[in-house]
Amino acid sequence: MSQQRAGRRLGLLVVLGALSGFGPLSMDLYLPSTPTIAVDLHAGQALVQLTMSGCVAGLALGQLVAGPLSDSLGRRRPLLAGLAAFVVMSLACAVAPNIGVLIVFRFLQGMAGAAGIVVSIATVRDMYDARDTARILASLTLVSGLAPVLAPVIGGQLLRVTSWRGVFCVLGGIGLALLAASWWLPETVPAARRQPPRFARMLADSATLLRDRQFAGNAVTVALSTAALFTYISTLPFIVEDAYRQSAQRFSLIFAVNALGLMAMGQLSARLVRRRSPAALLCTALVLQAAGAAALIAAASVGHPPLPWLLVPMFVIVAGFGMMRPNGTALALAGHAAIAGTASAYLGAMQFLSGAVLAPLAGVGGQGSAGPAAIIIGVLCVAALGLHLAITRGGRPPVPAPELAAEGGAD
Template identity: 45%
Template sequence: MPLRLLLILGALSAFGPLAIDFYLPSFPTLARVFATDVEHVQLSLAAYFAGLAIGQLVYGPLADRFGRRNPLLAGVTLFCLASLACALAPSLEWLIAARFVQALGGCAGMVVARAVVRDLCDPINSAKVFSQLMLVMGLAPILAPFAGGLLLRVLGWPSIFISLALFSFICLLAVAMWLPETLAKDAAPAPLRGALAKYQRLLADLPFVGYALTGGCAIAGMFAYIAGSPFLFIELYGIPAEHFGWLFGSNALGFILVAQLNAWLVARHGPAYWLAVTVWFYVACGLILLLVALAKPSALWPLLLPLFGCIACLGILLPNASACAMAGHGHQAGSASALLGSVQFIIAASAAALVGVLHDGSAWPMALVIFACGVLAVSFSLLTRWAERRIARVST
């Protein structure tokens, strides 16, 4: 895949994590500005997750009916305008609503990026490309919290959302100028009235659902970490907001490095094999994290080690779950991508909200949710392999 196209798809895929990670250091500041607490500010994060889950279901059929470019251009424009609305928010309620609309726009890039990869690549090469996209996407968790903390200290919290508006405007120009239409010219336009039936058929596809749920539980653990880390690092262990990005970025670096390793691994055993193996490492790191959190260490570093392991495992879990789920659905790549992303972010939103519900001033709620996500990921992985073996026996 050409480098320019890869960079554009990576930037589009980064809309989700960038719009999340960029404003994480501002949580305590937003709580003071809007005269509330961090737990209520976290509702703006949950609203963003909900918008990602709902919006993707809309863009999938649109991308199959009207092509990849036009729905994408509309979504990026909406993201840009909603980012400006966030910067002008006079109240927390306004911010929560604007974040929901921002997600409705941003999820277009996530849906279309996966669909474009499926348009152009087979399952093995899809896993490789998704791993390469993780390199571009992974820069967001490294740079965004650091840059967000710096902007917060120098220019104030609205500058964070103004920067997101500028980023999305640049992406809009890049898409308009350089992203070709990848939906096959001879493909019959998919009628919108058949969208619900198409989703029903996908939900009846047990391997698709299994891979979607496995990846969804893995990404839910990451978003539990995202929701809980501002309190853990800044409030509980006293890390300055401008230094938050260094800790957050170190975990993202592990994610990037393992994702690049995955591009080499899948050429040898395939994405399904490495997905099934890595979920066990993920749940093991989650168990260690929970045990350390229950011990209530006086220093932060005992928590950082298993956290690093959990996030690094995602460099294999996420691209391989996506590649396995999308395999065999080239004729409906937009809808498959939309349902995959929607399922994943519904689980992610639930995990992030659960961290807030269980909040008690310690690290164990975040650790418990991450471990539970690992247990569920292992369970769904085992069920998926069972379903595939059963289908193979029936077909023979």
């Protein structure tokens, strides 16, 4: 019986990990195709990056819809509806006739996929206390981390046999597979806890979250660090393939190595959180990212440095994200079990909106220029560390694990 229960829980975590990887999956699979899209649709780097920003903006706004709905209607219904819409919009992207239509379809695709992200995180918070939430979210990076590892590699290989339009068809197929897997997910919000969705209640819940210095401080910290990651994601293919004349397959390999660093730090965090507090691990990760950002700015200031001079600091920044995100997320959600969907929605929306606004600015320096990207990433990483220390100091202290367990966590 215990083995059967462990097997069911493992299967649940695998599906939740895949759902939490919707963001990187939606963006990274087509990353090697971005230079090809620019040529095929007669668009510049800045416009092609808007297809990324459109998806990111959709992922942000979609979470603000799916999160509160999942508190009111339960987790399953918004999730299944979102996955079905994701399949439809992926196929629509595949037939987009021009860059403007593709940007619109990417926005709608992101809105649909947002349900997977917010519901997966809220479900973990439904089931575990704060310390275990940090551990489980870090463990989920072993599954969700496969998206940035495998997606660009698969995307690069797909370009050998199909066009960028075929890549979006594959995304639709992946969405269909996740829809089938999610059909068997349990409902983690009891009917007694659900209330009909009301705008006034959503405003009241929003005010509760924004008044909490710990939520606001950790949410801003995670958002700034995520914006740095999105800037890296949107500019790396142009730097590697255009400025340094590397192949799409070589770019995929570089991207995969960095993603493996992210996964490794996530797993290290899952082990360390048993002995160290999530707050201490979060601060450690932010210091690591700030150091990598300083090295990246120094390398980019040379003008056109050897490619490894840029790649090594980027690896440090991306790896640090693997420890930063689960701990920052767990600390932000602590104490908000009753509105976990809404809290997860705001947390995710801030991350994706900051990325959507700031990442395109990295393209103003010209095709493949590393300087603007390095400056933006550096400012964001340093600001994340500074604001975390400033905003969270003096706020509500993190709730001890035993108290959180009494609040309703389960493990």
